[in-house]
Structure formats: C-alpha cells, structure tokens
Amino acid sequence: MKEYEIYQLLEQYGINTPKYQIFDIDAPLYFDTFPAVIKIASDKVIHKSDVGGVVVGVDSLEELELARNQISRNLQNRGIFLDVHDKFIVEEMVRGEEFYIGGIYDAIFEEVLLFGKGGTLLEIEKDICYIDLLANQNEIIRSFKTTKISKIFPQFRGKEYKLDYVVETVEKFQKLFMHEEIIEFDVNPLIYTPKGFVAVDARMKMGKKEGHERRKRDYDLFKNDAVAIFGATDKKEKVGYAIAKNALTSQSQVYFVNPRIDKLFGKKVYKSVEELPPIDTALIAIPSKYVVSLVEDLAQRGVKNFIVISAGFKESGNAQDEEHLANLAKKYDLNIVGPNCLGIYNGQKELNLTFAKVAIRNGDTALISQSGAVLSALIDKAYSHAIGFSHIVSLGNMADFDFADAITALQDKESCKHISIYAEGLKSGKSYLESVRNSNKPIAIYKAGKTKEAKKAAFSHTGNISGDYEMLIGLSYAAGAIIKNDIDELIFSAKYASYKQALIITNAGGPGTILTDILVQNGKRMYELSQEKIEQLNQVLPPTWSHNNPVDIIGDATAQRYEAALKILYDPSLLIFILVTPQFMTDGLAIAKRIVGYENVIPIFFGEASFKDVFTFLEHNNCVYFNDLENVANIL
C-alpha cells in the first residue's frame, strides 16, 4: 500500500493526516502550505528516510522543485530508478512531539496495538506500551501511563497535552484494526498537535486474520455437591490413595470408585459407574487409556465437572486422546480440568481433591497454576507460613478448562478475595484478557518463560507455546493484573491493602529503616506518634528509644517490653508490624506468645537459626508471619 492510500484509509476512520497532494513523477508541483515536506511514494522504497527519499523544511515552490531533483538523485545513487508507477507526495510539515502507534497480529493475543514515543530512536528507547484491541478507556490510560513520555501530560514546559487525544486516537486505530484486514501497521511519527494527533508516516501490511473460538460455560466447576473419585485405592504409593484420603474430610458427598476393592477408609467403594448415585463432579485418576471412554460415559449420564489427574496425554506424545477430551467438552458442555494435573481445592466445601503432601488451610486467595509441581511447592511453603487458600485449580495440559475459565468461575465466589496465577503459555489471549479485565477480584500473575531456552523447556513440558513475555505482561498489567517477579510471591495476597497507616515496633533501627522503605513505596503512610503516646511510652521504654515511628525499643527488648509498647500503641485501624531481630537478649518465642491473635498485628522474625521454635509456634497457631522483609510488600 502506498502512503497516500494509507492516508485515505486513515481518514475514513477519522484519523488526522497532514494536508497533502500527490504528483505524478514529472508533473508540475503546486502546493500552498509551507514549510512543507516532499517524500517519494514508491513500492521500491520501504524506509524512505534511510535512502534520502524525504526532504523536510521546504519553504517555497522553487525549493520544492530542487528537493524533488535531490530525492531522484539520492535514489539513483542507491540504484533505485523511478518510473511512471512512482509518485511524489507533498505535505504540510506537522510539528510537535513525536509519538508512535503500531499494530501486530499475534498468534496468541490476535490484534495488539503498540503506542508510545516515536521518532528515529524508537527501537532504542522502546518507550512504548501494549494495548489490546478491545481495551477500554481505563485500560488504554493505564497502559499509556507505563511510558515515560506519558509524563508530559497534562502539561510540560508551558504546553498542554490532552490525555483525551490519546484515548480518542487509540480508539480510532482499534476500530481500523478491527474492521480492516490489516495484520501489521506502523505510524511513526504520529505527531501531537494542539488539535490532536496527526499520522504523518505510515506503513501497513494486509492479510487474513483467524480468531480463537471461545465457549461460554454454563456449569460451575466448584459446585461439587457430589463427587466420585475414580481410581481411589488402598495402595499407598498411588495418587488415588492420597486424593481419597485428602477428600475424606470434605462437606461434599464423596464416593470412591474401584472395581477391585470393597472398602476404603471405612467407606463403601463402588464397582462401576452404573452403581453410583448421581454426581456432579468426577475426579479421574485411572490409566490414561481408559479416560476418554469414562468421560464420555459419565457425560452421557449428565456429569458436568471432570478433574483428570491421569498423565499420559499430550505431554507424552498422546495428542489424540487429549483432542478427544477437548471435543467431548465441547459436545457435552463440560468443564474438563487437566489432564495431567494435581487436582482442585474448594475451600467452601473444604474439599481437597489434590494429591498434595501437606494439608491445605482455608484462606482467601485462589491459586491457578499451569504446573502441578509449582503448585505443590507453593502449597508446601504456604502451609509452613500459615497461609491458606479459598480455591486451587491445577490446569495441567489445559485440554479444555483454561485460565479464563478459572478466573470466570471464581467471580461469584465470596470466599475468594484475590486470585494468583502461575502461567507458562496461554492458548487464547483475548479470552484471558477479557476475564482479567472483567474480574471483580485483584489478579496477580507470574509468567515463566522469559528466555528462549526456558520457552523451549516449557514447550516440551506442557505442549503449549509460551509466547512473548513482554507482551503478555504488558497486556495483563493494562487489563488490571498485578505482575509478580518472584514465584514465591504468589502465595501472598494484598489483604492489608485497605490499611492506610502503618506502625513498626522493632528492636533494631536498620531493619526498621528497610521496612519503612517497603511500606512507603507501597503507599502506606507512617503513623505519627502523638505527644501523649510518646509520654506514655517514655514510662515503659528505655530513654534511648527512637521517639518516632519506627518505634525502636532497643536491642535488649524483652517480650514484656514489646507487649507494653503494643498495648500503648494498639489501634485496630493501624497495620502494625512487630519486627524482631535475633539480638543477644532476644527471646523470640516469648515475644511471639505475647503478640499472636490480633488480625492487624503482623510478626516479622528477621532471622532463621535462632527462630526455628518461633516459626513452629506461629505455624501451629495459624498466625501468618514473615522471616524476611521484602516479602512484606506482597500483602500491602
């Protein structure tokens, strides 16, 4: 497409272009708006500037003529000879800050826009953001604010910059990209003028686009009123044993199915599908070759939820059975989780349908993981730190049920306050973004596969393509997600986000300083001690105490001193940290015993070897604690 054809297309979508006129190769030049720019328009030239195909700052008709000759000579010198198919375009010189807008058609996310600072340094500065085709106004602004150039809005060095122009221009390009068969475009520069953005240089590539299909689900994965465990067994070395055992204490009706045994954990074991009472959920932990026919049999009997633990599908070369499962899901409108997964946990029914080695505590965070092993490690860590979950979904191979489905299924669950996601590769980016965008709960995401080596590992591991890290992270953030860079952080949730003021009671100044940085950087205000409180504290603290927040009660602080300071300062509206370092006189366990039990008092025992008894005590008392400082950021 020639540039003036692109101009015409842009104008159809209301996008400003410079005043311009097109001339045949030898036609007389006439133009009335100066300064002007003259450019070559030829299929033989892609990057006009790089070959001397543009002259700017032309001030008169005579200069225009000279400039045309100059361009012809420049091209000839590079072996490019113009003919009757080529044209010159003369346009007004638009001046202002240079921006960039582009679009690409991605295999996972389909149409994606890029917006940010333009100019010749584009690839060097990379001051751009990702915007989904379906991004709304808030999302466009949220994404744009990640660029540095956004800081000149609303005003910079005496000039006004209107954010409305950004939104309006991006929206016009969204429409263009949606309705035209464009698979790639670049506008650079897109110039900011007091009347709005003007698209000056543009390039487009046309082609066919094929979208991902998306199925609306009618059945709730977490209904789980009656569950059957296929493959429940008394053989301790099998996962069917662990799952049956973990599921025993649930409030759901749980049935075991196994033709070879009669009883398990004192409960009847059903021999076959025919015998079973009606169920809504089937947990399948039987050899892979029997899975497809069992799922179809159950689907015909009206079962809707399937959690397929069994391995031996795509991850080991058996793509066919996996496709069968996907087709059954579509045909019967099923939720099939897995195959090759760790299972699910439903805190509302205290239903643990996983083969995790440790118990799962009830909490308010839902954890969705594409890797069963990452999930098991996180459950293990969470247990030790007394952290619980409302729901857990191990997605496994994602033959059917995926991230978007899991996020959507959690929306009406009151016990779920936050969602954490571990992702390796998505299948359908648009439906994922839609679910994040519409989520009424905060979503945190960690994405593996930044390097090409790791992508290769993830691909051989899950059979899904990992996709571009930057794009997924940029689009997720814009859609409202919180980005995590440390996998362990997924077990935390920002449950103390509503607290505005923080207080630190510490036996050491240095760690108090570090924690202050972390709190303030995460938007907390440091509570200010009143004169009255200071005087009360003077009664119970040594004279060298800090007289300030962090309240440094000095290295020899006893449990009594911690308790006395807390008693004076306790206030249910404050987020209070009891920070303890292993100093010479420190009796961690005595301190822990005096401060457990408050919702808003969080113990930090910064150390390890000296505090092992403390950790065990806090774990047994269901008290969430920290033994480092940086992780505190995750709950703010």
Add this chain to the structure above:
Amino acid sequence: MKEYEIYQLLEQYGINTPKYQIFDIDAPLYFDTFPAVIKIASDKVIHKSDVGGVVVGVDSLEELELARNQISRNLQNRGIFLDVHDKFIVEEMVRGEEFYIGGIYDAIFEEVLLFGKGGTLLEIEKDICYIDLLANQNEIIRSFKTTKISKIFPQFRGKEYKLDYVVETVEKFQKLFMHEEIIEFDVNPLIYTPKGFVAVDARMKMGKKEGHERRKRDYDLFKNDAVAIFGATDKKEKVGYAIAKNALTSQSQVYFVNPRIDKLFGKKVYKSVEELPPIDTALIAIPSKYVVSLVEDLAQRGVKNFIVISAGFKESGNAQDEEHLANLAKKYDLNIVGPNCLGIYNGQKELNLTFAKVAIRNGDTALISQSGAVLSALIDKAYSHAIGFSHIVSLGNMADFDFADAITALQDKESCKHISIYAEGLKSGKSYLESVRNSNKPIAIYKAGKTKEAKKAAFSHTGNISGDYEMLIGLSYAAGAIIKNDIDELIFSAKYASYKQALIITNAGGPGTILTDILVQNGKRMYELSQEKIEQLNQVLPPTWSHNNPVDIIGDATAQRYEAALKILYDPSLLIFILVTPQFMTDGLAIAKRIVGYENVIPIFFGEASFKDVFTFLEHNNCVYFNDLENVANIL
C-alpha cells in the same frame, strides 16, 4: 556567567563549542555560517527557550535581523526589557543527536557528573547516568552503558557513533570541574557531530568546594594476634559474656579483662591494663563513660585496633565522646571500629569477636554492615543455610573506621573472595568510591533509605545522613559494584561465576523452566545432552523423561533415579542443580543423602513443610542449599 563567557571557559579545556559571535544589543549583525541560531545573553533570562529568547533555523542576514526583533518583542511581552548590559549571540546551528552533561557538588560524593540523552525531554526521560569526577575510562563506559541512548553506539541507522568521543568529552569536563570553582553546571544540548561533541547551551554556577579529608591507615585491622576483651564477664545477660564465649575457640591469643572476677571459662581474668601482656587488638564492652580514657591509655601503650561494642554515644545524644574517639584515632593512627557495634569476625584466625547468637561458619564472603541488627539477622539466616564468612565487620556509628577502610583492609586477605555491604549512609563518598574502584574482589551492596521516611528513620538511628539513593547506586555500579535489592541476598556470593554451562536434574518441568530463565538471564549456557548421554539415560529413566536439559526425570522420581541420572551426567566442569519439588512420591531426605558432598552440585528443595528434615540434614552436613528459585541468581 553569560553563555559566551562559558564558551570561552569550555574552549580552554578543549571542549568544542559552536562558531559564534557576540553582538551588543543594537549593533549591526554580521555572520557567515547558515543556518544559524540567535539567542539572548542576559542575566535576566535563565531558561531562554521558555521565554522566546531563541530563534533557530535562520538562513540569511535579513532573517537574522527579523529574529532579533522577534526575541525582543517576546521578552517584552513577558515583562523583560533589555538594556546595554545584554547581548545577542549568533552561532552556527549544530545538528545531530542531542546529549546532556551536567555536574553537581554533593555533600557526600563531592563533584559528580551526569551524562546521557539531552533535549527538552531530559527531566521526563531521565536517560542519564552518574559519573564520578575521578572515574577512569572503564568506569565512564560502564556507567554510560546503563543509558538507553548508549545503544546507538557504535552505529545506528547508517550513522557512526564513536564511544571515544564520549570518554574524551567526559574527561574534559572532569578536568574543568576539578580545576574551576564550579559547583553546578548543565550543558543541554551537547550535540554529537561526526567531529565530536559540541556544547551548545550551557549554564554554570560558581562557588567554593570543601573536600572530605581521608587518612591512610598503616595498621591491619585483621592482625589480631593478641586480643584483650574488656568487659568479659560471667554474667550471662551481658554481651561481654557472649563475646568472651564466642572468642574462646580462636587461634588468636585471647585475654579477658575485668577487675571484678578472677576466672572465666577456666581462663585467668586480668584486673587491669597494667597486668596485661602486649596486645594488638582491644575489644571494648564496658560502660560508655569509661571508653575514651581506656582507648587513650591503650593507644599510648601501642595498641592499634579497637572494637568498641559499647553503646551510649552519638546514637543516644553523646556526640562529644564519639568525637573524642575520632580524634584519638587520628592522633595515634588507630583503627577504631564502632562504637555501638556487634563486633568483628576474622575467619583466618577463627576469631569470633561478636555477640551473635549463633556460630559463624568459615566461608569466602566478607560482610560489612552498618547495622548490627541486620548483621545478626543475616548471620542467623546464613547459619541455617550452611553459608559461611571470611570476615565480618559491624561498623556501628562509624566514628572512625568506615566502608572504605573495611574494603581496603580486605584487599590482601586471600580467604576473602567476595565482599557484601549493607549501607545506610556514607560519610565520605569519594574515598568509598576509590576503594570500590580499586578493589580486587567483587563487591555487592544493599543500600537502605530509598524514601524520605526511611532516611529519617536511618538518620535518627545511626546519626549519619543517608544521602541520595539513586546517586549512590549509580556511582557504586559504575565503580564496579553489584547492586542488591533484597537484603537477604547479601549472604550469597557469586561463587559459581566461573562455571559456563549449567545442568538441571528435576522432578518437575515448571520449576525447571523458571530455573532455566534464571540461569540464562545470568549468563549461563544450558549444557546440551549428547546422543550418547541420552541413550544412557534412556536405560535408567522412564520413557517420558524430557530428553533435554532441564532433565525432567518425572514427578515420581526416587532417590535412586536422581542418583542414576547424576551418575551419568556428572562432570566437574558443569554447574549442576538437583531440583526437587514435594511431589506425591518424593522422599526429600533420601535424595539429599545421595547428592551431598559435590562442590558443583547444588540442591534446591523447592518447598518447605515437607522438607524440614532435609533442611536440618543439609545444615548439619555443611551443604549450601536453596528452598526457592530466585535466590539462585545470587551465586551465578
């Protein structure tokens, strides 16, 4: 200073300026190089561009005249009226990429240069780096490479950009800043041209500069052949008891001093200084009011090294005694560590002169900390993870001995391979940078006090000013330091930096993917399995193993399977990670037992609740291990 006066000064230092001519306010204009720029030169105008004081792109003498009138009108419209003191400056219009160079005189670091991308968006883009006045060529380049604009070097879009010009120009500005009484300057733009950088717009502020003094030390802090502990006591609640106990097992000659007891831990206790045999090091843990006179007494007897544990100095309002200590250090050429510190550890003599609660293992990292509590927490954590230290210095109030002194003292210590620093605020920036620049060991630094609230906390805590975070970090990095963002990372050292290739043996694909990201991002290559090794592994692994590195030996991997894979793949030149997640069949302890004892095999038990027995086993076997993935980056 008017701009043309600055031009003249710059020229004296060989810095290119545009061809220019100065004209009195009403003098006839004559100039022969077009396009040109005309600018006002007046003390009444600071930011010329913002008030219409500059016209660019002037093509002829007539246009020049018109431009001068335009500027006068622009200024009048803003209430600025020119008089005979004002001048116009006409100069050639220099075209090219816009850079920036500036200089500030900082209270801690003295003269510091800033260099990077220039232009009107300078404050928005902040694409600049910090360069010390004394930075050498390598340091200038290292710092410059942190900017995005550096990526156009050596070539961008067909144009050449010479790094030599950067170095040469910065060096000229270093000389200028060193020899002139300038306390602040800005050159923006500094334009890159094929003949070198040209300083186009410049601003300067003159003033007096006062440097920090720096004392050269003759005595080695870590000599410690004969040590006396003043305040050694049998009262278990006193730090003097803990220090005496910790020091017992040293290879140094250790004497206890206390007038009130005769024996301690079966050793003689000296009553007074007079009785004592000759010593080189005095550890002082007595009430603060006696400290100054004791130090002076010992100094007169030739003692050189003092570690003052005692608190009760500047941190509690007693600045006078602290100043006395500093003066004694100067007068007698002493090393005084502290006061108000945790002590020192000297691994060469297995001398633990601290009151840390847990033992300190010998290792190859030296830890220098401004906070005793941070130090005690890190020692506590290190002990649990079987990590050791070559030296430890708790700087405390830094009355005398500071970061630069500690770094310098470690230079000739063979057992010290890496240095880790926890800093709150420096006193003398230049001497610190000099020691980092000249260090023959890698230095990692964590700096507390990013926010103003934390700086306030640090100030009340140590009595030292915290300083600007960005500047300290930028200058430290340029001088060769590694920047840490998580305090726990200081206990690790890049001891595996020399290994080029890495191998992962794992029971899970997901964590293997994450670890691959971490290894590759830190410069490791993933070892490629030969066909031969693959065939050998086929004999011992289940058919679904990954056939690739990460070697995923599948979730049900036993200790035997781990061992078999390791036996086949073991190679002393590889960095090998045994990655274990708590899967259903995993017996962590059995795995740990079969893989300990190799220098280059690092266990990662990713989990917690299921692995507590494993951690205890590895700790007791002096085997460094991880229970997370992200921290692995610190040893690469």
